[in-house]
Amino acid sequence: MPHNVSLINTIAAGLGLALIFGFLATKLRLPALVGYLLAGVVIGPFTPGFVADAAIAAQLAEIGVMLLMFGVGLHFSLDDLLSVRKIALPGAVVQMVVATLMGMGLALWWGWGMGPALVFGISLSVASTVVLLRALESLGILDSFTGRVAVGWLVVEDLAMVLVLVLLPPLAGVFGGTQPAGNDTSIWQTLGLTLLQVGGFVALMLVVGRRLFPWVLWQVTRTGSRELFTLCVVAAAVSIAFASAALFGVSFALGAFFAGMVLRESEFSHRAAEESLPLRDAFAVLFFVSVGMLFDPSVLVERPLQVLAVVAIILLGKSLAAALLVIALRYPLNTALTVSASLAQIGEFSFILVGLGAALGLLPPEGQSLVLAGALISIAVNPLLFKAIAPVQGFLRARSAFVRHLEARDDPLAELPTATEERFLSRQVVLVGYGRVGRRIAQALTNAQQPFVVAEQNREIVERLREQGIPAVYGDAADPAVLVQAHVARARMLVIATPDAMAARPMIDTARTLNPGIEVAVRSHNEEEAQRLRDDGAGHVFLGEAELAEAMVRHVMARAEPGR
Template identity: 75%
Template structure:
């Protein structure tokens, strides 16, 4: 009974205090994650007052890790990653190498061992997916190309960290941990066996799991029971994670990640994500609280310079490395600033890695507190960093010739090829954005043999379009130079298929300035925005919900009228009056 009471005390105190401090953090316009970590600090052994049971908290945290990684796998889209692979993959790998090298150099200078320095550097190199997604949603740029680059970058980091979590335990002895030391031959044997187990698990999940578990989910969904459906999703996440650890020696994190991946194959994946979200969020809170319990606030006054150095690597070193890499791939300055700001924090994978490194005897006691201090400070300052992007960009463009050259540099994809058919240069349609809506518009234009030019921020898409013989220019359509290259001055119409309202106004303003007679067609998600666009610019605006309602209504009316026009069979004799 005492054990049960301790469990209840731990859960009640953790959730209650996390709610209060999370609410206070959001009131200060900080991520709620900061409040959850502070709740753990208050409940931890390094602060006076009630101390939660650390053992129970760590077990609850393991469930939180499983559900967090299950959510990452459930939202992992290989297609989205492939769309930005040319920048996300090399960018994330190089940025992680730079941040890891900076962290290792700092730790070795402090006198730490090689293994501890490596784990410490890796912990500083990976950003929080949770913080990033919430920041991009708040700014309304999650569905933009810049947002997709940032998310793809984080997905690559997450995958790299999953690999690190798999390889670290067998390497711990060689790196100086407390596990049994191994010689070179045994080390390769251990690594080979570990990779073989992981490979067997991955093969089983991809070959069997991706067919079996969606089928199971379908059978449960057919019962119509919401409770059974939610139970099936959670049982799959926890069961696969536990089974992978018991049978294949794979970490809970990797097992849960692949559980989410195979569940994504089901047509009920969105419902699975929605149904499991409350439970996943609750246990994720317990995970962050348990991490906060490891933090010793004394590190802030005992090691202030070390804390400052850690924050510097996270918010300056990573930011500059990411910005330089994005600019090296010839993306606009705004994209570089947004992506670099997205990475200027650390989060859940850092905590998982630090906890694993401490359990393997690789990290000194102060390492967890230094990483947590860096996480708390970087998460608190990250929203402010996002708000400085626009004024910083304006300041740089006004005062720096280099910034202006970066914004307007020569790029072969930023102008139409000389071989472009002249029919595209007169009375054509300029199509801004080649996402889901833009593709359908382009297909309709091709079917009707109407010439058009695409303006798109995704370099890979522009390259693919040109390879298919479609006229396309790379760049942000809010930049007048991009619309000029799309020959907006001689176009009959501009179709803006991008979701951003502020960008839409800038694009229309530029288009009308260069071609006052041009017709503007815009998509919108809000009736209010649609009304303003019609009043201010005379645009033709399609609102998502309205267009859907019109399509459904038209289908219903057509079907109803067709049935009314059919001759009605006479009623059977026994039904006649």
Template identity: 70%
Template sequence: MHHELSLITTIAAALGFGLLFGMLAVRLKLPALVGYLAAGIVIGPATPGFVADVGLASQLAEIGVMLLMFGVGLHFSLRDLLDVRRIALPGAVLQIGVATAMGIGMAHFWGWSLGAGLVFGLALSVASTVVLLRALESRGILDSMNGRIAVGWLVVEDLVTVLVLVLLPALAGPLGGKTDGGDTSLWLALGKTLLQVGAFVAFMLIVGRKLFPWFLWKVAKTNSRELFTLAVIAAAVGIAYGSSELFGVSFALGAFFAGMVLRESDLSHRAAEESLPLRDAFSVLFFVSVGMLFDPMVLVESPMKVLAVVLVIIFGKSIAAMVLVLALRYPLNTAITVSASLAQIGEFSFILAALGISLGLMPQEGQSLILAGAIISIAVNPLLFTAIEPLQRWLRANSEAVRKLEANPDPLAELPMTVPHEKLTGQVVLVGYGRVGRMIAAELTAQGVPYVVAEQNRELVDMLRRQDQPAVVGNAAEPAVLIQAHIARAAVMVIATPDTFHVRTMIETAKMLNPGIRCVVRTHNEQEAALLRTDTGGKVFLGEQELAGNMTRYVIATLKEAEHAH
């Protein structure tokens, strides 16, 4: 094979073997991504036979990370990020600190230097956004409250990692590594990084959120599907690359903000749909490239070290995250979901490991252990998500600490005694205060209709309470939450949350507490809408149908006005 065709060879081998091993994994009742990782090991340099180009595979995988983060941004607004800042910001920072300390402790026990332990611990602390998104999307909880918290948490981790990648070269000398001969101070490097990141965020929020949606509309007016798809991909990759070159932020973070600003356009759903096939294909290349970097001999030469790394990734930092989430008074289900989300490592860990080796801070063995931990944790991660519900039931049944924590009165979980009685009779119980919920609430307020909000986001409930709006925190699928919302005296329950997983339970609980309650549900899926109508008997509004109906009514009204005018 001529070297000019190495790109085609690498893509063909990665996708071909990925398909083969992915199908085999599914037949064995395993997640498909386990097959992708196995395919990477087979075509990697550590196994005999055909060897693909590792460098090219890594670059192709980077494109996959960009496209996937771009897709997340298309579904994740700035408001969503701000809504979870009080849990994502302190939680991510503290969790990184705990995991890094564990890594430093292990490195010290193995006789490594402090610098090696620092890089090693940081690499173990950063979860893979790619793996998380695949897990959330496959379970349909990406747009749920738990999904938004997990994504926000990882966005904060990415921001912290960007700072670390810039500061590490300046710290290499004092930590016993190589220096580039420059005299750049730590504080100067930190200030420069903060300035670059701040400039990038400001540019995207001030200029980007107007410029890029306008550009997308211009392309859409050509009525060319090819040009529109090209514009979406070019925007995702171009903005990611430009942000890295001009502002020094990572490709992934740049692509994420590109998606966020393009979300301001009404064409964001079409953009997400057009880019989906490429995102899926390149995400496969990401997992295959991870497998190509792995040397299976590390499992034979250092099995106990590999076990220690896996335990820190899957249990150590996950337990730390769960404790932090529970300490911030979020439900047990949220704590376990976030913990499962963080129980793996990925792309940023590899970048940190490579930088640590190039600076002479970490031995080559450290990279092998990090890759082993990544492979195993990525393969096990889907099983952890499957275990969320059983683990939740087991903890409530067997953990006295969890029972005490859940039994401990939460001021936001109970309506204040000062709420007027007339606001709690014949009221609307509004489940979810996201984008749709806010619009419904605004219209109810304008019409003078009393309502009580049930929302899982503590910050939103706290804000509503300060505005004298009755609101309770919690999952409306739990009877205690609906009881606090006075569902027994309510006239209507409106479920405005995109989390359709618990809708049936919410309606069943509401009708058990108030047999005469009328329920209204939103959905974007025709099959889901049909099932909800059959199973719950509630009024189901399908987004596309309502949009089409309103547009049709407007057209008919316009035609009638034109007839009367003539």
């Protein structure tokens, strides 16, 4: 067959087999992405039969990474990133160091040198943003505080990996690689240049991009052409990502992420996210297929114990380190478990690093196979870990006095100050969540002089509210102790303004157990979710599209009255 149709062959075989194996996986009650990975194994070079073009598959997967990161940026503002900096920055740095040391220790025990051990350890320390996004979106918690923490954590990891990938070539000779060792001056110059490039790119996007790209999107929207709008969105995602890599040396993924962040300033960001969703989904499938193509199944037979050790570091070592860090920073158990599940996998940056390490003579051939095996297994298992969060959380709280002690420890932000006025603690409104929706509700309550108490998982927000004289309690409101501290037993209404509707049920149960007559108002994102909450007697459920339509209808009918 002519070579000029290899792109068509790769797309057709990849998507076709992904559909078949994904369908079979869901029938077996496994995550669909397990089927996508198996499809890649089938058309990869290590299994008999048709072999797809791996180079083309890798480039298609890179486009998928760009579009997915662009989608994250559309939902993740700079304020969101800064709001989680106190947990994401130290957490990501310490977790990467711990995971790297674990991987290095394992490699040194196998008899590898210091250079290969370092590359191997770093490759196990960074999680896949693509896998994380798919998991958070499927759970509907991408916009929640816990989701923002997980995404912010991985953004910090991505920034760190950009530095690693730039600094590795000049340092290769120092660690025994094939590249000549650079002197101290060249190393420090490289580090300084890299920091300047990344800083320059971020500054350019935040200062110029936040004004320029929303304006361009508005000009395209005025044409009334849906095709041009979709083209503008996709072109912005891909071209900005490419330009950031070519001009500033940052990764495609990071460039696309910041492209989405600046376009979020446009009033059409929601439409942009919807228009790019089909492409994001299709190319995300190709990403997982390309990962499967890199996997050599023979490593499972030839080095089973080494594969198990690698998987143990990824699934247990990283997860445990992350969970302990989050708890040490005084965040709730749910946040700790969600972040630990988010990091229990490795992905695209790991593949790039091991490829560069092998090219520099810093990684033995079996190293790449072990990393890919760990990636494939951890990506396949990751959705199951997210499903296990709620059962594990309930089990730990019910069976472990130590866990209950941690959650009930003496934390000044976890209870209202004794100086809180009595008027705030009688017939008050308990407002769960102080995000974009919660802030508007709080402002309306303040204007109406209606007392309220905020329950929020972000420590920085709770500290800021208390500085402003607003009663606030830190913690996960799904935990009964948090609502008790908010004096829900004496409240007139519980308002749940967080986007995580699944967590609303335990909040409502607690509130009605302590206060049977309390009114409840809940925010929901889709009709199916809203109907389930209504069926469970959740009170008044507000669905975004429905409330917008009702408000528009009221406006139209009022303006259409006779005589106007």
